[in-house]
Amino acid sequence: MWLLEAIDVHADGLKRAALTAGPTAPVPNCPKWIVHDLVSHIAFVHGFAVGLAVNRPVRPEPPKDWADVLGWWDGQRLALREALGRDPGTPAFSPYPGFAATVGDWTRRMAHETAIHRLDAESALANALANALPTRFSTRFANDGVDEFLTYLTPRLGKKADVRVTTPERTWTLGEPKAELDGTADDVYRALWGRPHQASVRGDLAPLAAP
Structure with missing residues (x-):
């Protein structure tokens, strides 16, 4: 349930930042995007996840207009909450050959997808909110x-990496480590997703590069 709530918290934060920055603001975390692109992407992802969660996958098409896509996204968020509000052990559609999926898996995936893109929306603010805490x-x-x-997404994307990842609370070891990443949980999380961070990196993390 806490991850379902996290989707709402981070989607709200993403939307606030997107509205403040405006649709044409560049997104420094994703240099090829402006805010309109970012919002269209997260709207698509949330809509796509609705179909996956109910085992009826479809590829939704967000509207092109800024105001329209904002409204459409609101609708997809409501549908997503309903789709993910079932027993987390309920089987769901998996687009990853050889791997099963549950409603709980998609709740977790959407919580982190939304959180990372919240950072992207906030990167577009520049100095618009100079007094706001990051x-x-x-x-x-x-x-x-x-x-x-590391344990869910990486193997499903067919990535293989020899790395040790350490936070003060946990250590993950994949293969025979040739690279190491350590720092606070927050910074390590950002580093794995290729966002600005203050974690320590030794060796090449390229094989783990986020999609």
């Missing part, structure tokens, strides 16, 4: 995000 993720949420990235 988002920092709780230790519990960030460690869960690190674990989801």
Whole structure:
């Protein structure tokens, strides 16, 4: 339930930042995007996840107009909450060959997808909110995000990496480590997703590069 609530919290934060920055603001975390692109992407992802969660996958098409896509996204968020509000052990559609999925898996995936893109929306603010504190993720949420990235997403994307990842609370070892990443859970989480961070990196993390 806490991850379902996290989707709402981070989607709200993403939307606030997007509205403040405006649709044409560049997104420094994602240099090829402006805010309109970012909002269209997260709207698509939330809509896509609705179909996956109810085992009827479809590829939704967000509207092109800024005001329209904002409204459409609101509708997808409501549908997503309903779709994910079932027993987390309920089987769901998996787009990853050889891997099963549950409603709980998609709740977790959407919580972290939304949180990372919240950071992207906030990167577009520049100095618009000079007095606002940057988002920092709780230790519990960030460690869960690190674990989801390394033990759930990485194998499903067919990535193979020899790396040791360490936060003060946990250590993950993949293969025979040739690279190491350590720092606070928040910074390690950001580093794995290729966002600005203050974690320590030794060796090449390229094989783990986020999609």
